[in-house]
Amino acid sequence: MHDHASDGLSHPHVFLGAQHAANERRTLAVVVLTVAMMIGEIIGGAVFGSMALIADGLHMSTHAAALGVSAFAYYYARRHAEDPRFAFGTGKVGDLAAFASGLALAIVALFIGYESLERFFAPEPIHYTEALTLAALGLAVNIASAWLLRDSHDHSHGHDHGVDHVHDHSHAAHDHADDHHDHAPADQDLNLRSAYVHVIADAAVSILVVAALLLARAFGWVWLDPAIGLVGMVVILSWSYGLLRAAGAVLLDMTPDEKLKETIRSRLETNGDFVSDLHLWRVGPGHRAAMATIVSANPRPAEEHKAQLADLPGLSHVTVEVLKCPHAD
Incomplete structure (x- = not known):
């Protein structure tokens, strides 16, 4: 989906x-x-x-x-x-x-x-x-x-600047234990x-x-x-x-933050789900876009997966595709 x-x-x-x-x-x-x-x-x-x-x-x-x-x-x-x-x-x-x-x-x-x-x-x-x-x-x-x-x-922090869509823009503070990302070069x-x-x-x-x-x-x-x-x-x-x-x-859309990319992967790979494809790139100062394909034995709505990433700072646009595992019963 x-x-x-x-x-x-x-x-x-x-x-x-x-x-x-x-x-x-x-x-x-x-x-x-x-x-x-x-x-x-x-x-x-x-x-x-x-x-x-x-x-x-x-x-x-x-x-x-x-x-x-x-x-x-x-x-x-x-x-x-x-x-x-x-x-x-x-x-x-x-x-x-x-x-x-x-x-x-x-x-x-x-x-x-x-x-x-x-x-x-x-x-x-x-x-x-x-x-x-x-x-x-x-x-x-x-x-x-x-x-x-x-x-x-x-060094902006990727907050919402006039766009009010919760599923696309992060609004949480930056004090989460697993989100210590360096914003200096990527957000400049x-x-x-x-x-x-x-x-x-x-x-x-x-x-x-x-x-x-x-x-x-x-x-x-x-x-x-x-x-x-x-x-x-x-x-x-x-x-x-x-x-x-x-x-x-x-x-050239090179990955701007490897730590953030790994955090996204670890958050999405829960309950046996597997991230088969993941792209992270910068779309503007303080703004990153992510695109992920998740293979799951028990597919859930894409919105649930995006909710797992909602508090990540600087992640301004998220696209998630969920596929059913072909080997699932």
Whole structure:
């Protein structure tokens, strides 16, 4: 038998993160701040004849574009949250944006590495005062952006967010003895994380640049500037890899929580029942879906099996199929 919604033939599939609206506003604010900085540097460079200002402004445009993708992903997911064309809602739109942002971050890192290698073999004169001013200004903007994107409530716990179906959404507290699941990586809003990584990466590079410029000016170590650029490339590539790996795992429906999967199996395999097929995947920040096939000598309604899982946190959509054991008397 197949499961049916308790209120009729259909039910909503809205699996947005608990802080979706707040994260959308925060990301949009960072986009505005970054674009303002970008425009100011380009105009300032044109007015004062500084190619360094113009170049940094153009560099800021790459971050503005990536952050703009994150902001648009929030808008799109919210706008189409109840669109029936999305089988399991739009909760994974942010993960798609995070994957694209990870790729953009890798490209930026490789570009920094390329420029650094060029300067090793063809050193350019460094205008220390102007360069330090730019790095300090960029660092200030990145610190403000990082504060706006700080991860305060990112690790949602999969509670019901406007959808009131007991058989699909867990409402119980998280203090059950057998449900000690780690919510940090699986429930994280990767779209917010990707925006945060962009500004932190830029801030890290700014800090390294300031240190390199101060040392180069003090001791004449001109080679330190491109060397720090290569270090920055390696650091940013490692962050990019982590983001791509996390977002890719969600997009490919990899099991987000092995402990939760085993808890589901142990709860369903009672009274001689056997779970012949079990799938667990993430459908949005703080939301997981489960699909199970149970083989039983004494089949019971699917609703009874789902009731065994009702208090599991973060389990937002459950489908149960019950089959009669072919060898049962």
